[in-house]
Amino acid sequence: MAKFTIQVDKDLSDIMPGFLNNRAKDIGTINANIQSGDFKSIEVIGHKLAGNAGGYGMAELGLIGKELENAAKNHQKSEVEQLFRRMKDYLSNVEIKYV
């Protein structure tokens, strides 16, 4: 995936780094959860992403979270892995422009 830019309200500039830092932590947690088969924890992370990412201007990440939640709920390991890759790609390539 190539780098891409999203526009975020400048009022969120002070809380955005914390949000992205927590997503970086999610990456590590989901990776460990996939290894251990802890689908419930992945479901919880996906659910939270579905609820919060859109508010931070990352609607696509929210959709990935929603799909991740559903896949984890149904214990669909390959689907979870694919969505996890999409999540990592998104977070690796997103660039934020405060407007």
Place this chain on the structure above:
Amino acid sequence: MDLRGRSVLVIDDDEDLCKLLNKLLAGSGLNVARAATATDGLAMLKQKAPHIVLLDINLGGESGLTFLKEKRELPNSDFIPVVMMSSQTDKRLLSLSLALGAVDFLAKPINSQKLLLKIKKHMRDGPFPKASFAEDDNEAVADIQCDGKISHINEVSCLLNTSSKIKNGTDLKLESVFLNEMGLGSISNKAVGFGLYTSSGHFDNEIAFVGINEEKAKKIRIMKTYVKK
């Protein structure tokens, strides 16, 4: 409606979402308190009544429905509206929330404009300088300031339309230019009966003028005659 100085209790276990909500709500002048669990939310509600509650349905290990059920057990807690928040679209859960006393639903991800619109729609009119719930032998107490409209008046009472249902026997202080001009500004007032729900979502409360004298009653009669003509 001016939101400044009014309070909102956000009950959600998602720290990032709460930071976002805090940003949006505090930016509108609201005082924001946060609880991560239904249990903490109830404890905070008992300590200080907020003007409105934003409640997540899915609170990790707990359900927001637990909060709604427990809140119903608190006497006179109806005056605190609860707006549910969820990224789930389970209609059964939403119906259950409404049946348990929630007034509205907000879909996640939160749209800031819709959020403020719903808060303004459901927030009661005035601040609650003092509010406590019944516990042990203590009675529930709430001092409430709210806006209202006087729709009818006679020599002994008036009908006050407010967003709050006023309990029978409640002492009130009515601040009204109209009543001042009628010489009724300094008189004591007491709610009579129970407020009747109206289609506008407000309540018609009958308010008695305690100790009104003949001179003031005459003024009302003259005013009513004048208005009829």
